[in-house]
Amino acid sequence: MALIECKDVSKNYGSTVSLKQVNLSLEAGRIVGLLGPNGSGKTTLIKLLEHLLVPTSGLIILNELAPGAKTKSFVSYLPDRDFLPDWMKVNDLIKMYKDFYEDFDEKIAREMLENLHIDCTKTIKKLSKGNREKVQLILTMSRQARIYLLDEPIAGVDPAARDYILHTIVSHYNENAVVLISTHLINDVESILDEVVFLKEGEVVLHENADELREKTGMSVDEYFREVFKC
Amino acid sequence: MLGKLLKYEMKMFGRILLPLYGLLIATSVITGLSLSAVMNNVLDEYLMAFMPIVYGVILVAVGVMTIVLLINSFYKNLLGREGYLMFSLPVSTNKLISAKVISNVIWIIFSVLAFIISASALAFAMIGLSGEDPVTIVTPTFEEIAHTLSQVTPTMIINIILGIVVLIVIISLMIIRIYAAMAIGSQWNEHRIIGSILAYGGFQIAEAVIMTILGMTGYASHYIFALLNRPFDMDGVANPFGFGLLIMIVGFGIVAAIYWFVTWYFLEKRLNLE
Numbered sequence: 280m281a282l283i284e285c286k287d288v289s290k291n292y293g294s295t296v297s298l299k300q301v302n303l304s305l306e307a308g309r310i311v312g313l314l315g316p317n318g319s320g321k322t323t324l325i326k327l328l329e330h331l332l333v334p335t336s337g338l339i340i341l342n343e344l345a346p347g348a349k350t351k352s353f354v355s356y357l358p359d360r361d362f363l364p365d366w367m368k369v370n371d372l373i374k375m376y377k378d379f380y381e382d383f384d385e386k387i388a389r390e391m392l393e394n395l396h397i398d399c400t401k402t403i404k405k406l407s408k409g410n411r412e413k414v415q416l417i418l419t420m421s422r423q424a425r426i427y428l429l430d431e432p433i434a435g436v437d438p439a440a441r442d443y444i445l446h447t448i449v450s451h452y453n454e455n456a457v458v459l460i461s462t463h464l465i466n467d468v469e470s471i472l473d474e475v476v477f478l479k480e481g482e483v484v485l486h487e488n489a490d491e492l493r494e495k496t497g498m499s500v501d502e503y504f505r506e507v508f509k510c
Numbered sequence: 511m512l513g514k515l516l517k518y519e520m521k522m523f524g525r526i527l528l529p530l531y532g533l534l535i536a537t538s539v540i541t542g543l544s545l546s547a548v549m550n551n552v553l554d555e556y557l558m559a560f561m562p563i564v565y566g567v568i569l570v571a572v573g574v575m576t577i578v579l580l581i582n583s584f585y586k587n588l589l590g591r592e593g594y595l596m597f598s599l600p601v602s603t604n605k606l607i608s609a610k611v612i613s614n615v616i617w618i619i620f621s622v623l624a625f626i627i628s629a630s631a632l633a634f635a636m637i638g639l640s641g642e643d644p645v646t647i648v649t650p651t652f653e654e655i656a657h658t659l660s661q662v663t664p665t666m667i668i669n670i671i672l673g674i675v676v677l678i679v680i681i682s683l684m685i686i687r688i689y690a691a692m693a694i695g696s697q698w699n700e701h702r703i704i705g706s707i708l709a710y711g712g713f714q715i716a717e718a719v720i721m722t723i724l725g726m727t728g729y730a731s732h733y734i735f736a737l738l739n740r741p742f743d744m745d746g747v748a749n750p751f752g753f754g755l756l757i758m759i760v761g762f763g764i765v766a767a768i769y770w771f772v773t774w775y776f777l778e779k780r781l782n783l784e
Contacts, residue, residue, distance in 0.1 A: 352600035362594035
């Protein structure tokens, strides 16, 4: 049974078409790369899955439910920008996540924060940009969710932190969950991807198993991406 | 979940407003003491002007901050970047709006109470230093209380309750009207603030036009009396004042419900986060 199911999903902003007839079915136990150049519709697709946007047409089903308040209890979402209130302390946010998400594991969150030497008594405002992004990712990944939607999770952090973050993603999702990572830094995430989805001008142009794609094309996903999206 | 949302709303406002309330009440006491000290020639006269100005400034600050937080808690927390967090919580859009409206009603009432307390503290402090005992001046005698209570009728109690409900409905209407305007303003990617102000102006004009039409023709009252199966006059109404309040609750309630729907529609169906 697919955890994420999109049937003919389209999204227009006025006369601008952002997504065109997207059909996508993603199963549990997979880490899926949502890859495409800027403006290809990656963020729009993720926002539709998170119910921050409503499709112009088509149907989205997440674990047998339409996106809404209920699906948010098992979908863990990391937006592509700073979204935490800057007056709140990291400790306050841990409490808030625990309050609202039954699947939030405080122990895991505190462990990761400690590993990255983040001071939980500081307010978000006082953290560096990189540390803020780490806190956001830790809060997102400390939930035992069924679906993880990560929009550009590594864009703002240094390469050393990138490795830690990718390791975090791989080690904290379980076989019942699916992880959808949108990025254009393919080289960095390629090693952890089970499947890849290419988005081009709002259309899914490819959805394949990463190993099979490499075998078929004789290239890495990164190399193949560069060829498909050559300017 | 509404309770949890409210908890965070109250925290968000409280960290700014509670210290301001404290400052307001402290200043009012100092103002009262200094004024009576001036009157008793203990202090120089320039203080006569100085402390009341400080008190006035803080009073204005409380008022302005209450409104700024009202706007900001919606604009920043729901329509701005923080909206990504709020709209990812497993709660319905209606609950998000409810939490905002309820907490804002509460804080507006708190701000008014803080003003009343500070004004009373000022008066007490002034009387206190004038040599008189403030408690005997302000506290009514037992007979006075008993006399007032003996005059209270059930109708009066009903009307007081209705009056409080009218106040809460009017405050809620003011809040949700601002929210609806901002929800519409957020549809633009730029000039969101101008969009919100224009929408708010549009609402005011629309309300004025509708009110004028209803007022001139008296349709509203006719309909209500027709619904109650009564001739169009107040003679047959047992409690005309309470009846008037009830009509206000229903009338303002309907307007508030329309703005609520507008707000809900734009947040649920056409959310456009920064």
